[in-house]
Amino acid sequence: MRGKLEQPKGLIELILVELERFDLEYREIWLSYEYTCPGGEYKSAMALPVTNSRDMTNTFFRELLSEARRLSGLEGSEDQGVGLFVANKAATMLPIKNLCQRVIEVLGEPEPLSESRAYIDLATSGYHFRDESKSLAAMGFDERFCFFMARAREKMDQSYYTLAADDLEKAKVLCATTPLIFKLIGICHRELGHLDLAREMFATALRMGAREEDTYLYLAEVDFFLNAMGEAEQTLSHMLKDFPDHIRALVELANVRYQQGQDYLDLLDRAVSLDEQAARQAILQTFVFKKVDQPPKKLITAAEAARQLDLPEKTLVQLAHRHRLPTRNHQDKLMLDENEIKAWAFVYRRFNLLQDEVDRIALVPERDAGQGLALHS
Incomplete structure (x- = not known):
């Protein structure tokens, strides 16, 4: 048991904390943070109600421990001698408490937040506990x-x-x-x-x-x-x-x-x-031939479209499956809007694109006909 207690598997290291944003409507702040625990290294965020700096700090560490325990698969292990604690809590607790206190002070200022230099400083602040040179609090604007x-x-x-x-x-x-x-x-x-x-x-x-x-x-x-x-x-x-x-x-x-x-x-x-x-x-x-947010005016089958466009029905179906022409679903059947498919064929023929599409689809193995990039549907 003694050797087990000396193993570092219950350690949490808090790497950084940044003030993510203010939520004035709910009077809370969001903190983002990174840490390591037995389950790995994680990035996360939490909301803290703005009350007093002591309670806010205690809430942060309590929620951090709860999250780390869950991510490390240690939930329900309290009675088995497996505990978690923040190894660098002594070095991190005071900066976080000071951050929370500054939040309270800034929110109590009479001037609009957007005009407050203290708010701008705080809203872009943070602490890097592994490398102080990376701490936002140590940087100029x-x-x-x-x-x-x-x-x-x-x-x-x-x-x-x-x-x-x-x-x-x-x-x-x-x-x-x-x-x-x-x-x-x-x-x-x-x-x-x-x-x-x-x-x-x-x-x-x-x-x-x-x-x-x-x-x-x-x-x-x-x-x-x-x-x-x-x-x-x-x-x-x-x-x-x-x-x-x-x-x-x-x-x-x-x-x-x-x-x-x-x-x-x-x-x-x-x-x-x-x-x-x-x-x-x-x-x-x-170019999108399917009318955006508009119901079809006249639905026709692929066979009817093939007849009107003088194209093989199989080719139209293959193009539809590869999302190369505008389609409509109706009762789980492949249907086409007459105006949309005619516009598609007209433009593609006018600019010598239709034959290229037909030739391209002919080279695709039939088993791959349902795969493609959605461009027009």
Whole structure:
């Protein structure tokens, strides 16, 4: 038993703590933290009600122990001589308590938080207990800004968009006049499927002067999938004033007009006249023939569509299974909207894309016909 008690398997090491955000509505703060325990190394976050610094600190360590016990598979082991404790609690408890006390003091200030330097300092603060040089509390505002931007880009490269957005929000607290921050936050929300938030960020970035090609395209794309076609058309029209020969913008504006039942072929013709290969590729990759959030007007079977388009039914079915043409599901059967499939065939024939699609599908083994990238459905 003595040897067992001396084993370090019950140790927790708290690596870092950062103040993630204030939630004024519920009067609580969120702390993010990293630690090691017998179960491994973890990153986590918890909400702390703002009461007093002692209770907040005790709550933090109590919840940390509970989480570490669960992750280490030690739940129910209290009576078996297996305990957990924070090895560096003496060195970490006071900084965390001071952090909580500063929260209470800042929330008690009369001036708006956005104008409080103490709030800005606190909202971007944190402690690294392994390496003090990495502690946010020891950095100046400029250094913190660079740190958050670099870490956010690293997280985005790793597809950790929620974590990246959190860091970008902190960078925004430090410097809310940089349009790049708003654009990057928009990209994170776009990847997470938060389209309304993404739209707000892209629109803000554009208003602040981020008139790069991708800012326009991101905003138009989000508006498109929110079925805000009028806004998407306006954004792309403005983009074409800045970039009059932009192939993708021409194709996407044509798509927006198609979705609204307006003339669109002149835009595709212009794109093809400028750069045929790029325009054809843009049509393949971005043109959506299925009407967004609109019910089908006239459903037809693949056999009927094949007859109208003068194409083999088997080819149409294979293209549908590979999501290469607009389809509709009706009572678990493959159906096509007559207007959508005719528009698809017309555009693809006009720009010499249809035969390429037919030839490509002929090379695909039939067993793979259900696999493909969803482009048009």
